[in-house]
């Protein structure tokens with residue numbers, strides 16, 4: 001009997017639990033055609049003063065309630081590095097006060113790749129910023145232009161380099177299925193991302209949100225989002241590449257905020273998209289690992305805790321395993337073992 005033993009292929013993110021704080025559209029030079037940050041995050045647009053005060057209150061309460069907790073503060077939803085003065089400084093000063101008490105261990109922000117000049121990053125790093133996630137969306141000039149992002153692929157790449165050269169951790173956000181998309185663009189974006197070796201990646205397939213410019217284009221027939229089937233296949237390929245490169249996948253698909261669901265007009269959104277895609281990517285990985293064992297039926301022993309991932313959403317992969325001639329047996333071990341009897 002021949003067999004191969006291997007671990008789960010996904011590299012999990014390290015570090016403390018994330019405390020996300022959303023600052024919708026804060027610092028953004030314009031509203032991008034697809035963006036509905038307020039509905040995506042369920043947070044209305046409020047003055048920065050109010051958001052800062054709310055965060056201050058929440059952090060103080062958390063410190064009293066759970067004094068041993070250690071968190072990563074994540075400032076999302078806008079263009080943090082382009083916030084007007086003195087707001088980046090004020091948010092980072094607040095984080096620094098709670099870093100001194102142990103509540104905050106790291107600070108992350110999301111921003112655009114054309115707002116990360118080296119001197120700005122150096123200043124923010126010196127004030128306590130640790131991680132910069134760049135909303136790259138695509139490294140393709142055509143998709144960037146058609147989406148009205150306002151920067152080029154070269155600027156997107158330079159933004160990534162600037163983050164790295166400032167000594168900060170880099171996160172990359174990609175948006176497959178943008179206006180201007182053509183077959184192959186997303187997989188090229190994934191390859192480029194793998195070359196950059198960021199510390200994490202988020203994949204948000206483009207959807208149509210009410211009251212955005214993209215919704216108007218969609219209503220006139222000028223934009224068609226990816227189907228859910230295509231999205232699953234393309235994202236599974238992407239996850240395979242990220243698995244092989246040991247790059248953590250921080251998120252797949254938008255969070256199921258009630259406000260988002262009310263405003264969602266079209267597009268490949270599904271509450272279990274992440275699970276569907278991880279399952280498909282794991283299915284592909286197991287079949288690849290089994291290839292050297294030759295043709296014929298196989299037996300897969302998989303760790304019990306990955307049962308959901310092996311079977312897929314609502315056991316949708318059960319038939320795929322059958323068709324692939326793989327009999328499934330869970331076990332209490334940590335690794336996957338594929339046998340060729």
Ligand code: SF4
Pocket residue numbers: 025028029030031032035036037077078079112135
């Ligand atoms: S996509 Fe990013 S930069 Fe564009 S409006 Fe939304 S938050 Fe701002």
